[in-house]
Structures are given as C-alpha cells and as structure tokens.
Amino acid sequence: MRDAPGTRDYDWWLLVIVAAICALGVLEIYSATHGSSLAGMHNKQLRWLAVGVVLMFILSRIDYHLIMDQSLILYLVCIAALIGVLLIGNTRFGAKRWIPLMGQMFQVSELAKLIIIIVLARFFTEVRSDKLDLRDLIKAGLLVGVPLVLILKQPDLGTALVLVPLLFVGAFLAGLQWHHLAAIVLVGAMLVGAVFYPPVSKHILKPYQRERITSFLHPEEDAKGSGYQLLQSKIAVGSGGFWGKGFGNGTQNQLGYIPVRYSDFIMAAWAEETGFKGVLVALGLYMALLLRLVQNAQRAKDRAGMFLVMGVAAALGFHVLVNVAMVIGAMPVTGIPLPLMSYGGSATLFVFMAIGLVMNVRLRRFVN
C-alpha cells in the first residue's frame, strides 16, 4: 500500500501507442507542409506535444477523486467560459471558438469536453442503483445539453456532437433502460432525418452546415464548390492505392488539393502517401489505443474511475470514427480533428489531459 504511486505503474504500453501515433502525425504534418508557406508546423506540433506530456503527468498526479469533487466548480467555469467565448471570443473561419491565452489561441470547447467527461463521471458515479431512472437520465441530459447548445452557438457542430456519445456511453454503463434507449434512438433518428431533410434543416442548421450536408450527399455535383473537400479527400485516399505514392510524394497532398491536409484531413494525406498498408498501421494503433483504454477502465478500482476512463475512450473513439469516416467520404465534413495526428494546440492538449486522467485512474487502481 503506497500513498504515492511510482513511475512503474504508469501504463507504458499506452504511452508507447500514443507516442507512435504522435510520431505518424508529426511526420505527416512535416510532409504536408514542408514545401509550403506553412513550413515548420511540425515543430510547433512537437512543442504542443511537449506541453501535452507535461500536463498529462501533472494531471495524473492529482488524485482523480479530488478532481471529481470539484465538478460543480469545473462545470460552472466551463459554462462561463463558453458564454465568455460567445461574448468576447475571436472569430476565425466564420466561428467564434477561440480565446487568447498566453499569446496562443485556445478553443474553449476542447476544455469543455474534458470537463464534461469529469462531470458526467461524477454524476453517474452518484447513481447508486443498477437501473438508471428517467429522472436521472433527464438530469444527465440537461447537464450535457447546456454546454452543447452553447458550443452549437459558436457554431461548432463537431465538438458539440462529441458530447452526445459521452452522455450515451455514460448512461449505458450506468444502467440505461431499454425503453429509454429506444426513445433516445428514435429522437436521434428524427434529428438526423431533420438534418438531412432540407425543408426542416433550413430552420435548424446554419447555411454552411447545410452546404456540408449537401456536399456530403452529392460530392461530385460541384467539384470546386462545397463538395470539393470530400471529393479531393477521396481522390487522395483512393489514388494512394495499396502501397501509397511514397512519403512526400502524394500529389493531392503536396499540391494542396487536400483541404487542411495537416489537420482535419491529415488521414487523407497519410493514406495517399503510405497507401493501404500505412492506413493499416495507423488504424491498428488507434484500435490498440482504444482497446488499451477500455482495459484500463475495466481494471479501475471504482465506478468513478471506470466512468472517467470510459468517457475518455468514448470521446477519442468518436473522434476517430467521425474523422476517418469523413476522410473516406462516408460522413459529412464536421470539423473534428483526428486525435494525436492532426495539428492543433487545444485539441492536442485535450487528448493528453484526457490520457492524464486515464493514467491517474490506473496509478490508483491498487490504492485505497
């Protein structure tokens, strides 16, 4: 029985996987940007990774129970920050998502994801029965709903959507009842239907969001317009073939046909240059990462730890699914980055802090 956990108890396998994925990301960011005005971006990403590692270790050392005890404050800070960004945030790419902090621009919604993971874990831990009753379900829904609406307001549909699987996975583990599940699925199906049905969607979606839906459904219709991104991404992936065009030789990547090739569409660049074999490696690593997270959740000492780790797994799994599906044209453009590979400060820090929480739980699995 040790009070302070030792370095041996860190999940070194998980760290190896994370490091490998980050390495792929940095390599591909280098390949995608070295010949352009964005050259040097991989160095910036390395710096973010370094900051992320530090944050991860810090977060792993503070007992997660202590953190979860501050849920209410964290939640309020989160809501305040989201309102704040709507009031004073910087607008980039047509959305108010950023606030300046220490000379860098941060996406508040990335922080919100982390806090919601903690808050939900805390909430579901408190549900002490095997079955989740309707009242608790609604409470959890409201808990997620408020930040979700605020994030939608920015607007940032992608990040807002990430909150949904957090709620869903948490509720499921907390004993979601089948008839509630059915109701949620029904409502969800109606929402999706509404999004894809123009007469309804024009009331609930922004024009750029509707355009994305349209371009997803008919990418070839206007190859230079809104369908451009998805089509170019598919061309990049498909033209890579099984063996790939070679690192630094992807024409779609190097000539800039892939949209934001260093960030949201980095998987398209990777797939073009390394081919299906490279995709096997990358997706294999993500699979290992997610499985390792789930294993950590199962070995958690208590419900709180389990909920926390599963929340992280759900968030990362959802990111991977939605981002990669978008890259192969199976989902509309939502602006969700690929965890650990895509360039991005806030997103990278979020993932490392989330991993920090997982380490936190793991370090304390034998501690009473």
Added chain:
Amino acid sequence: MVSYIIVGMIGVLLLGFWKLQVIDSDKYGQMAEINRVRSIPIIAPRGRMLDRDGRVLVDNRPSFSVLLLRDDPPLVEKNLAAIADGLGLSMSDLREQLDNTKALPKFQPIVIKPEASGADLDFIESHRADLPVLEMLSVSRRRYLPGGYMAHASGYVGEASEQQIEASNGKLRPGDVVGKAGLERQYNDILMGTDGMRRVIVNSVGREVGHLPQQDPIPGKQIQLTIDMDLQTVAEQSLGARPGAVVALDPRTGEVLAMVSRPTMDPNDFAVRISKEEWKQLNEDPLRPLFNRAVQAQLAPGSVFKIVTATAMLEDHNPPESFATYCPGYGTFYGRQFKCWVYSSRKGPTSHGTLTLHDAILKSCDVFFYNAGMRLGIDRLSYYGDKFGIGHRTGIDLPSEETGLMPSEPWVERVFHRKWYAGETISVAIGQGAVTTTPVQLARMIGGIASGGVFKQPHLRKDLPTVGEERVPLSEPTVDKITEAMYGVVNEPGGTGTSLKIKDVELSGKSGTAQVIGYDTRAKFGKQKKFDDNGWFVGYAPRRNPEIAVAVLVQEGGGLHGGESAGPVVRDIVKAYYDKKMKKMQGEVTADNSNPPKPPKPVPKNGTPAAALAPRAAVLKEDEHTVQPEPARDDQ
C-alpha cells in the same frame, strides 16, 4: 463487449479504405492525375497540298486563338464583361459559347476567339495579372489560294462535328479541325497530324509548378496532286464567273490536271470559325456555291451522248455503217414529231440534207441519231452507256461524287413501275430524256473512247497506290471512225466546233447543248430562264490516244450553244497544255526552275461577267482571232 465494438468500428473503417484504395484505386488515380496535370494541346499542322510540279496549292499559316480557362467559374463570371470588351466580342456571343460548353469538364479550356488579332494578343499580354483566365494558343491555320481557286477540289476544313467525333473511335476530340469537303475530307487521315501535348503540373490554385515530358505533335503528311497549276489557272480564268464546271484529265493515266466549279466560295472563310449566318447563306444560295459541279452536277449530256449512240451503232452494225438518212429538220417516230435543232435555228438552212454517220457527228444532226437510236433500241443504248460509265461513279478520289443516270427498261420498271415508252428511246439517243451525266464522267468517257476503250479512274492524288482501269473492247475501225468524226467537229468545215481550231494541235471533241436540267434542279429553278441551257464541250488532243481530255459545262442563257460557250474554255486549256509542253521540250522552262506560277487572279464569287471576262481575255491575247467565236455555228 465494448472491445468488440471498437474492433468492429476499426474494421468497418478499414473496409472503407479497402474500397477506395484497392477496389477503386485506378479511378481515383486517374482523377488525381486530372487534378494535377493540365494538358495544353500543341496543334499539329496539316499536310500541304502540292501541284504535280511541287508548287504549293494549300498550306498553313501561323495564328493564335484565344483560350478561356474555366477552372474558376466565379472569376470568369466576374471578368466576362472586361473580356468581351477587350477582345471585341459581343457579350451575348461570349455567354452563348460558355453555355454551349457547360457540359465539358471545367479544366478544359475553350476557344473563345479562333483568330486573334495583334491587338488581342497585346490585350492578353498586358492583362496577365488581372485577367488570368485568358491564354493564347498557337495554332496553324489553313491557307488556300485566294478567290476560291480550286476550292471545290481542295475542299475546306472545319471543326469536327459530333457525328465525326463519334465515328472516329476516340481519335477526334471536340474542337479538332478536320477536312469537311473535297480532298481535305478525302485524305483527312493523311493530311491531319497528331496533336501534341504540353503537360504542366498545377497546384490546387492553378499555378504551374512544373512540367512533364512534352508530347511533340506529329505534323500531317503532305500530298502531291495531279493538278497542274498552270492549267488550273487557265481553267479558272477561262470559265470566269459563269456557273459551270471544268474537268481536265490525262486519259492515259486518269490524272486530273484541272478542276473548276462555279460559282465558288473562299475556303479561307472556313479556316476560321464561320458564323451561322454565313453558313446559312452559303447553303441556301440558289446557285449552291458549295456544290462541286465537276463531280456532282447530274445533267443531260445532250449531243455529247451521240458519241455513245454512234459507237453502239458501229459496234453492233445496226444500222450498218453505210446507213444514211435525210434530215428534213424533224422526224416522226411513234406518232410523235421530234425536231432536229437545225429546224428551229435562227439562221441558215432548216435541214441537214442527207447525211452519213461522219457528217451527222460533225453537224450533230438529231434526225440521224433518232433513226440510229430507234434501230438500236434502249437495251443496246443503255448497254453501251453503262459500259462507258454513265450511271456509275468514276471513282474519283473526292467525296460525294454523283452517279448520273443511264435509263433502261429495268430502271423504269423498278422506279416508275411502268413499261418503257418506245418514244423515250428517241430522246435518249441524242442525250436527252432521263439520261444524266457529270462533267467528270464525260471527260473520262470521251477520253476513254478515243483511247480505244481504255478508261482510267480519274484521280487527284499523284501517288495513288492503285489506279482503277476498265477496258471495253472496241474494234479498231469503230474507234477510228469515231475519233475521225470528233476531229472533224473541230477541224472540218461544217463541224460544230470549228471556231476552236488550234494550229498544230489535233483538238477533237463533241459539243452538246441540253435544254433539260437535272430533274431535282429543274423543279427548283425550272422557270428561271437563266438555267435553260447547259452548254457542253468535251474536247481532247491528239485525236487518237489523247494526252488530255477536257469536259466543260457552262450553265448560262443567252442562246449560246455548247460549242460557243463551253468550247473556248476547252480550247484555252488544251492550248495552254501544248504551249507548256512545247516550252518544256525546247528546254526554256522546266517545272523546277520556272518562275512561281502566275498568281491566280481572284474570281469574284458573284462577280459581274465583265470582271470575270477580263482575265480570260488576257490569257487569250496571243491568239486574238479566236477570242470571238466565229458566228452562226449553232449546235444542238
């Protein structure tokens, strides 16, 4: 269970990649290439056309087209007005061109102005920065001799039609220039080169960042024609602006030495995109300037046909050679009166007296041939007409040659479902009725008969791999008598072509004048007096085994007959042929060191007769006494 979901999720994503990267990899690979490579065609020049002595008849000149790059539609849209203004195009025309090419891929530039002026090039050059959607394309443009010189033989080029593109098995693309008529069309595969391709790598904003190996254009091959530019020039000027046609050929080889059709058009107009209005006008012109009368006009041969009747008579000995008939100016057959042309002649006697075959050919007596035709019957007439090529294409290497028609009993039964009227034979015997021929057919026929029954396939390409030949066995006495009579037409007193006599040249021939014009043409223009007479003269020299045979058709009113209207053209050409031959023999001038040929004088498309006759008189100056046809030699 959660682990299974994760594995399943990754599996599904991998399936998605498998589909794109393995199953559909080729498709996307091509799309990536299309993205990255912009192909700018390098137009291959068409092959030239040379005359038989190697002089240039048709070649190319460098030119520029203005291309509009359409990769960025909003940018195009924004600058449309500036472009229209700068290039002097109408906004609606530009808009129409854009609309017409909407279906083409965006990366494919379109030609908005095929013939760019110097000012246009300056405009593009000086607006490179603010109008990046404009580009110049260097092309080579077809150049023909001016004034419609040899226009119907050479034909013209134009943008490939949709049907041509479809029929070409992918060889042709929209915008490609192909031969549309005449030799340009006939030998398009030889003349047309293979366009090259400049392939540049462009990035996503369209900037050139490199290039791939260039594919050089393969120029088209030149063809040498059998046309003799000297004779062609004489033929062009001698026919002037009168509607009609000239075909001069060498019966020994079938080589066409000159070919003219009037009215003409200027194929240079087609070398650049022709406007819809101009095209419509050319097509709807009642004089049909696009129509090559030399091979397409199907007209009654008139008295030229009497050579067929005479040959049939001599070969069949029916009526016998000694047959003589009295011409009272008309004859009654099957209860109907058929006039001889001499009967209605304005001057001189109204009767030919008693004639034998020789005199009947000389004087072109209708009554004699009515009788001969009646004895022969339609079967024998059509047998010989058919043998001599009437009703068949000569096989000349030009598209859309017509067949003419040799009527026969089976033909009326097949087409009109009735019996042959015996009276029709009488008309056919003198080249009237349903019988029609083209000028090239008559040149081949008369030349072939004078060559003892050897008919060479007329052709315009010098090194045609195989020249067709047909032999109709004619007995020596027959050929002798026929050629003697045709020599007499020009050289004996009383002949219908004595005004055409050339010193030291055995010019022979047969005149013809037909009041009937082709059935279809007649329906259209029958009431126009202008088209009432088709004057023919088919001449050749020397009298046996000729070196040159010339068929001339002149379609004009004014009461002139074949010997008067068409004969002088034949005479001019044959004379020019012998003049050149003499000079060559004397070594004064050879084809190789001769001065460039006389610049062909433009013949106005719808020129006045006076303007057209002026150059003709100039050519004939050396022999002034023959310029005016001798009076009062009417001919039917």
